[in-house]
Amino acid sequence: MRILIVGGGVLGTLHAWQAVRRGHDVLHLEREPEARGASVRNFGLVWVSGRAPGAELTAATRSRELWEELGAQVPGLGFRANGxxxxxxxxxxxxxxxxxxxxxxxxxxxxxxxxxxxxxxxxxxxxxxxxxRDAAVEPRTAQPALRAWLAGTGRYTWLPGREVRDLTGQGVLDDHGERHEGDQVLLCTGAWLGGLVRELTGDLPxxxxxxxxxxxxxxxxxxxxxxxxxxxxxxxxxxxxxxxxxxxxxxxxxxxxxxxxxxxxxxxxxxxxxxxxxxxxxxxxxxxxxxxxxxxxxxxxxxxxxxxxxxxxxxxxxxxxxxxTDTSQVVHRRQVAANAWLITGPGGRGMTCSPAIAEDTAVAVGL
Structure with a gap:
């Protein structure tokens, strides 16, 4: 399939990795020239120790395994198992x-x-x-390093400076008036909860x-x-x-x-x-x-x-x-159209849990 991912932060980038590793082609859109939100303004901690028992700890533990796997493939992530x-x-x-x-x-x-x-x-x-079990990566370089690695697979295209304005039956329409076609759209828009996200969902928890x-x-x-x-x-x-x-x-x-x-x-x-x-x-x-x-x-x-x-x-x-705000959930994930899902709200565990969140999305969407 061809997957369109909206949002260039760590959550969107790890969703791109999951899609590519499952054999799909990815077009990755970001409204800024480079991700500038919480994905680069954090500690880079892969923090298993303090997580709540249940779904949160399961996601953090699985993510810790995936970060180590990724770190071996992509040295630019700066992964280290420092505890x-x-x-x-x-x-x-x-x-x-x-x-x-x-x-x-x-x-x-x-x-x-x-x-x-x-x-x-x-x-x-x-x-x-x-x-x-705790570990760390480099938040300022992790996403660019992973994108460069993804580009080398031949299945990934990075398209910054494009704000998605609308969903279509075949993909998305951006603020340049260009249409991008894909089989599934994954909206990983971080703390940007207005614009198209609000139009699609109304008030979010x-x-x-x-x-x-x-x-x-x-x-x-x-x-x-x-x-x-x-x-x-x-x-x-x-x-x-x-x-x-x-x-x-x-x-x-x-x-x-x-x-x-x-x-x-x-x-x-x-x-x-x-x-x-x-x-x-x-x-x-x-x-x-x-x-x-x-x-x-x-x-x-x-x-x-x-x-x-x-x-x-x-x-x-x-x-x-x-x-x-749903403490039983690691992230808010919902289908917003026949061909589109919104994934947001991991909170301060975004850097820790993004690999497992993306893996769970792949299962939910059927990638």
Whole structure:
């Protein structure tokens, strides 16, 4: 078949990969010259550890397998199986880690064991929760690298700078007045929920979430794992239970972290710099500028864990992603026409779960 994919982010690109690997031809349309949304404004984390049991964990686990397979084929993805450490600085955080589910491959480490695994963590810590299943890719280069690999198959065409304005019985019509024919149309439009998407669906059970992040100069040493702080327990569903309830009651977040719904996630880029974040803002309209207070909090926590000054921040940015409000679903997927499906709303798990989401779409659509 000939598959038309609308949306050049990670979700659309992984759908293109699934279609090509199943023997189909793909035309991939993107309204911008290059994907600029949450797919490149994220940590690049393949994060299995914190996922909710059930469909979310299944998707994350399967995606972890597919990312490793892809990483071997496409070195430009920058895939590395570096694992993660959720660093523990208080007894309340340690209690949550001790209750962590047993199906993630977790190991609870003391401070000395943590530093042997990641010598860059020289701060005052009690230990860490180690998850070897977590991994990372390079978000700024992953999509271009995968597209270049797909183009080499002879079954893939990338067509940026084209906004799809309408569905036809045979494909789509773009804003240049050109018609593109295909057997199936997959709309992977990310946080863009207006225009044609709204016309086709009306109101969606999907909300938009804004986050702030930053990148530093090179650390000057290797951060051997991805790193999270104890606040990450508050935002990932895997850790819900009595110990987390006690943490929330007895150890409230600092005012800045609470006001911006923050956790610390830290991952080292291939150039040695650190990506740090993040915040969560759910109230639209979102501000057009970034706020400095969260960065000051991230610096304090990062320096407490590293036991050294954080390298100079060289980039700050905000991003917006779409998140399904149906907590039982990993993504919102619906058929919007006889020949078209909408796939959106993976939320903050988009980079993690896109390979499995695309695989499930291929089954649902019959590719």
């Amino acid at each position: 993660s450490l959720a660093v523990l600085r208080t007894e309340a955080e340690h209690a949550v880690a001790a209750e962590a589910p047993g199906d993630r491959g977790f190991t609870l480490l003391d401070a000395a064991e943590t530093r042997r695994l990641n010598p860059a963590l020289r701060g005052d810590i009690l230990g860490a929760l180690w998850c070897p 999907v909300r938009r979430v804004r986050l702030q992040m930053a990148q530093t100069e090179p650390l000057g040493e290797t951060l051997t794992t991805s790193v999270a702080d104890g606040d990450s327990f508050r935002y990932y569903p895997a850790y819900r239970g009595p110990a987390l309830n006690a943490l929330n009651e007895r150890q409230p977040q600092p005012p800045a972290a609470a006001a911006h719904a923050m956790q610390l996630l830290m991952v080292q880029r291939l150039d040695g710099g650190l990506t740090i974040g993040d915040t969560h803002d759910y109230a639209e309209p979102f501000p057009f500028d970034v706020t400095e207070e969260p960065y000051e909090h991230l610096r304090r926590v990062s320096e407490a864990i590293l036991g050294r000054p954080l390298p100079r921040i060289v980039r700050r940015w905000a991003g917006v992603y779409a998140q399904t």
